[in-house]
């Protein structure tokens with residue numbers, strides 16, 4: 069088949085050597101997984117060839133259109149097992165990059181998980197996708213021969229290694245494209261050289277591979293070779309779905325939930341969608357592909373980049389298989405396709421329904437989901453107005469009633485425990501959860517035992533602006549914007565006191581306004597505060613405080629209003645001594661303090677500190693140092 073034409077020796081990267089060492093020792097008790105890994109690579113290689121035939125047909129035009137397949141052969145006398153595929157193969161450089169290097173993201177995690185106590189945990193080990201290196205669990209020498217589709221027969225490459233730190237590469241002739249891997253089994257592994265044994269292993273680990281896998285000289289596939297999602301649900305157990313999910317994603321944990329639906333009617337398609345239990349590392353990388361693979365009549369076509377699942381559901385993994393699209397469908401065609409539009413909206417509805425059921429039936433599981441993916445789902449409130457009502461039901465917040473920082477309050481929970489006479493849903497946008505919890509804006513709400521939702525996530529601005537203005541007939545109201553309005557929750561005596569304070573403080577307010585001209589848009593007495601002397605809020609017509617900061621990058625809204633607490637001793641004292649020559653300093657210090665307690669930034673922190681120190685020195689009776 070091939071003949072070596074010289075060779076060159078390379079050293080493995082350090083991490084690769086570590087992995088190899090692990091393969092040979094720790095993974096031994098689960099040795100059968102070597103075949104799963106190699107078959108999975110073969111299947112990926114065949115998929116990639118198929119994609120290339122559509123996407124860059126000119127490069128592979130000369131390749132024969134033979135039926136795709138994977139073969140596992142064995143030779144008792146030589147003590148070898150051979151796995152071959154007629155997939156895309158590799159060029160010399162690809163062999164160096166893919167087989168000689170382990171730079172994949174999962175490697176570090178793998179090594180960490182495999183150290184310490186877990187070293188012996190074979191169940192865990194079996195769940196990792198350890199890839200090509202699994203060959204060294206059972207082999208002490210591995211020879212891989214490959215030729216990239218589209219390159220000539222003289223572009224064959226032979227890689228071989230005993231897994232001890234070095235590998236050699238040689239150029240070889242290879243007429244057919246694809247990859248052949250020969251495993252020279254270690255002593256004592258003869259039990260694997262047995263058709264029945266290999267068949268059992270393939271059926272156990274690779275039944276879901278949708279390509280035929282033959283063993284020995286027999287061409288009949290030993291696996292079912294049918295796509296899992298094409299089988300009836302009644303035939304499938306939860307464990308089948310879980311196993312398939314792990315195969316599909318490389319995740320080592322089970323999914324949180326899945327849905328499998330065959331839809332018939334105007335359009336025919338199958339959905340097999342999973343919600344993972346952990347966020348993938350690339351969840352926040354904007355250009356990362358989404359986790360849904362489009363198939364047409366069970367043939368893998370392409371990875372979704374947003375046509376099938378909207379961005380706010382980008383955590384969903386799985387398969388969409390359509391019977392209506394052409395096999396040579398491209399991304400451009402997808403964009404204008406009615407079938408795709410239909411499938412997308414049905415998939416979105418079904419995923420939201422799945423989440424809704426999870427929230428209802430298994431709140432603990434939903435809490436896990438929310439922790440991992442809540443921030444992503446929130447993006448949908450602004451991005452997908454058509455589903456904002458459904459999304460509103462799925463949102464979770466922390467509130468002034470939360471015992472922990474876990475977001476576990478739904479809008480429905482909030483409304484259900486609103487106080488008699490309360491007609492608004494109060495929320496506070498804050499730069500982060502702890503700034504929210506200590507915000508002076510909450511004082512009166514706390515005193516009156518009115519719950520306030522605390523929105524400390526960067527994406528929360530869009531939630532607030534994207535939600536319908538009312539939820540179940542209750543308006544959403546920021547507690548840091550406009551004059552506080554407690555509606556029926558303010559009793560007559562409080563109202564009277566507020567009016568009296570307004571007139572008692574009218575003069576002081578006039579003076580403060582003068583001193584704060586250009587800084588505060590207005591100054592007024594408030595019933596919002598119980599312990600703080602002052603706070604800043606946004607004027608009713610302006611944008612919310614935190615929202616403004618996030619949008620404009622400034623510390624304050626355009627129309628900041630200083631509210632003062634008439635019951636605070638400092639404010640009372642200023643009211644009594646309005647002729648104090650230091651009133652301007654007091655006014656500015658009050659304002660700056662209010663800015664700080666809101667978690668905002670002072671434009672001139674130096675001026676604040678100087679004023680404060682002058683006031684402190686005046687209190688001690690000393691004279692300020694001149695500068």
Ligand SMILES: Nc1ncnc2c1ncn2[C@@H]1O[C@H](COP(=O)(O)OP(=O)(O)OP(=O)(O)O)[C@@H](O)[C@H]1O
Pocket residue numbers: 105108109110113153155156157158166167197198199200201246247318
């Ligand atoms: N049979 C094959 N044909 C073509 N390329 C292959 C084949 N086997 C491996 N490769 C290449 O080598 C790379 C590394 O393979 P390896 O199995 O170590 O990791 P992986 O398949 O990327 O990830 P994992 O198996 O952990 O999910 C593959 O991504 C692929 O590019």
